[in-house]
Amino acid sequence: MQYPVHETFHSWQGEGVHLGRSAYFIRLFGCPVHCRWCDSAGTWHPDFVPERIAKISEVELANRAESARPEFVVITGGEPAIHDLKPLTDELANRGLKCHLETSGGFEIQGDLDWITLSPKWEKLPLKANLEKADEIKLIVEDESSIERWISELDESIAGRPVWLHPEWSKRKDKGVLESITETVKEKGASFRAGLQAHKFFKADLLDPNSAKPSPLGGDPNLGY
Numbered sequence: 001m002q003y004p005v006h007e008t009f010h011s012w013q014g015e016g017v018h019l020g021r022s023a024y025f026i027r028l029f030g031c032p033v034h035c036r037w038c039d040s041a042g043t044w045h046p047d048f049v050p051e052r053i054a055k056i057s058e059v060e061l062a063n064r065a066e067s068a069r070p071e072f073v074v075i076t077g078g079e080p081a082i083h084d085l086k087p088l089t090d091e092l093a094n095r096g097l098k099c100h101l102e103t104s105g106g107f108e109i110q111g112d113l114d115w116i117t118l119s120p121k122w123e124k125l126p127l128k129a130n131l132e133k134a135d136e137i138k139l140i141v142e143d144e145s146s147i148e149r150w151i152s153e154l155d156e157s158i159a160g161r162p163v164w165l166h167p168e169w170s171k172r173k174d175k176g177v178l179e180s181i182t183e184t185v186k187e188k189g190a191s192f193r194a195g196l197q198a199h200k201f202f203k204a205d206l207l208d209p210n211s212a213k214p215s216p217l218g219g220d221p222n223l224g225y
């Protein structure tokens, strides 16, 4: 199968339970969700998507990942679950590579994954089956009421796994957002955890010459980092 590839690069996982571990990233084009603050708008926003998109086979992608010798491979996007990932996850598994997925959970997941990070979006709520399969949940905190709204929406379906609370990147210095995360962790404890996109502070992805330039947030260069 040929996949529309935005970038592939070797870096480390900057978020979640596997924070800091060597990871090879495969970022695919395409996402119909269109979050206004998206930090990978280069994969879907018409202002940034090139006319000609490279299509790369699962064999070539697995070759690249294997030669980097990471601890695992992260398939991300965009929204990677809009593509049939089974040929790619099979090829990676054949090479003995663990395969992680980052998804909004709004689309049926095709493929065999060793780890699923599900970050729900209001624009396309996650499928129940995907919530059940997710190994960790990542909630993006846009304002002081975000966390309560998500807890109310997702209810029991997020129980039993780590639930990361990440400030939306353009709000990373917003006192109200940061305090709502801290207070939630203090009040609710258990699986709620304060999180960050640590790789952005390190600019870790950019050290690999094959990584693409960071996309402006939500397709609005005024919000970009």
Ligand code: SF4
Residues within 6 Å of the ligand: 031, 032, 033, 034, 035, 037, 038, 039, 040, 041, 077, 078, 079, 104, 121
């Ligand atoms: S944040 Fe994720 S789900 Fe939202 S537009 Fe960007 S890639 Fe799509």
